[in-house]
Amino acid sequence: MRYYSTKGKAGGVSFAAAALTGLAPDGGLFVPETIPPYPPAVAASLGTMDFHDIAVETIKPYVQGEIPDPVLEDMVQEAYPFAAPLIPVGDRLVLELFHGPTAAFKDFGARFMARVFGYLRRGEDRSLHILVATSGDTGGAVADGFYGIEGISVIVLYPKGRVSPLQERQIAGLGGNITALAVEGSFDDCQRMVKTAFQDQGLQQRRTLASANSINITRLIPQAVYYAAAAGKAFTGKPDLPGGCSPWDPAGRPLALDSPHGGRCKPGQPITFCVPSGNFGNLTAGLYAMKMGAPIGGFIAATNVNKTVPEYLAQGLYTPQPSQATISSAMDVGAPSNFERMSGQWTLEELRRLIQGVWVTDEDTRTTIREVHDTQGYFLDPHTAVAWQGADRIRASTPIPGSLGILSTAHPAKFAEIVEPLAGPVPTPASLKQVMERKPVARIIPAERAALLEVLS
Numbered sequence: 001m002r003y004y005s006t007k008g009k010a011g012g013v014s015f016a017a018a019a020l021t022g023l024a025p026d027g028g029l030f031v032p033e034t035i036p037p038y039p040p041a042v043a044a045s046l047g048t049m050d051f052h053d054i055a056v057e058t059i060k061p062y063v064q065g066e067i068p069d070p071v072l073e074d075m076v077q078e079a080y081p082f083a084a085p086l087i088p089v090g091d092r093l094v095l096e097l098f099h100g101p102t103a104a105f106k107d108f109g110a111r112f113m114a115r116v117f118g119y120l121r122r123g124e125d126r127s128l129h130i131l132v133a134t135s136g137d138t139g140g141a142v143a144d145g146f147y148g149i150e151g152i153s154v155i156v157l158y159p160k161g162r163v164s165p166l167q168e169r170q171i172a173g174l175g176g177n178i179t180a181l182a183v184e185g186s187f188d189d190c191q192r193m194v195k196t197a198f199q200d201q202g203l204q205q206r207r208t209l210a211s212a213n214s215i216n217i218t219r220l221i222p223q224a225v226y227y228a229a230a231a232g233k234a235f236t237g238k239p240d241l242p243g244g245c246s247p248w249d250p251a252g253r254p255l256a257l258d259s260p261h262g263g264r265c266k267p268g269q270p271i272t273f274c275v276p277s278g279n280f281g282n283l284t285a286g287l288y289a290m291k292m293g294a295p296i297g298g299f300i301a302a303t304n305v306n307k308t309v310p311e312y313l314a315q316g317l318y319t320p321q322p323s324q325a326t327i328s329s330a331m332d333v334g335a336p337s338n339f340e341r342m343s344g345q346w347t348l349e350e351l352r353r354l355i356q357g358v359w360v361t362d363e364d365t366r367t368t369i370r371e372v373h374d375t376q377g378y379f380l381d382p383h384t385a386v387a388w389q390g391a392d393r394i395r396a397s398t399p400i401p402g403s404l405g406i407l408s409t410a411h412p413a414k415f416a417e418i419v420e421p422l423a424g425p426v427p428t429p430a431s432l433k434q435v436m437e438r439k440p441v442a443r444i445i446p447a448e449r450a451a452l453l454e455v456l457s
């Protein structure tokens, strides 16, 4: 598979080059030359296949000739020792993506990326520096994924004071090969600083740099896997039943199932996914899964007041904005970088057919957390609550023909300071308890290019 920049069809690079450079030399984002369809036998059995097998089938064509199949099989086994259950809650299906070590969906991308980088850099003696700008969850997932990997050092930039205490410990509590930089500015500032570092020719000669943001194609591709797996389950009418990997007492959760097996699935009909969105990597991965042939009917892109993409879909004009702070902080992105991939690979008309945009205020997000807990006994984190509420808004005007899936991108205990005053005590998973015992150590730097260059010198 060749990868091209969103800014021009010239050249084309290998998967390894796209992975290790992150951003194309012209400042564009790498996209695969085609989005390969699943073989018909795979497409027909997504509902019954093992998650790891779906992962191999989904990722294989993107890395063909560069990562041998047995290596890829080991990578997905090691990257995903946890599940992505599709749980009926009330009248919809919640795709719980928070069962990994940092309790957020970014574990899916980051853990795969760490293994790809480890493999591609095997035998190199010059160490690789990974630069990550994070609004909260990316940094933790990347730090965790790469912690202790030899020959790779990770530098995480996060907006000082705008991440939760837990996120700060996930980013800045590891030490070792992970360096945390608390930037006096916004997430957009962090992202801009990383972008300029990559465009600095002098620095490029002195250091081997790589990015780990959702602009990196190795994060995007594995995210298509859980869409395909969940869409398959909904299509065959086989959601996961609560319990097992659910983090709280399933007995406390009233479930209104349509049938003992089907839950809220509408078998034989494609599912519509509502995706809580910030940088739009997750939604772009969903578009890839749909194009590959997973039974997906469409998407709802739900944002907080950082509503650049919903406005683009409504008005046809892309107007990036400075980001505004909200309680769904991992989605505080006014200039979503993956928009370039969406608009590079699909026209506005196509995007309008595939995606409905909606945005939700903090006040409505809070009300949703309270109401869903009161009526369903289910805890939503603020990001998932944006999606839950966004889907209700869309449904009020446009009926959704098949089942409705909500992507749950973080465990509610990760945002306990917001969720608990609204819904009561949230049981904390063991992984998060351990993180809270760490002491965060970060270097505070101004939001200036020079400050980052000094750290890297």
Ligand SMILES: *Cc1c(COP(=O)(O)O)cnc(C)c1O
Binding pocket: 104, 105, 106, 136, 137, 138, 214, 276, 277, 278, 279, 280, 281, 282, 283, 330, 331, 383, 409, 410
């Ligand atoms: C990163 C993140 C999002 C937004 O995902 P994008 O791929 O950037 O759109 C949503 N929810 C949580 C919890 C996140 O960490």
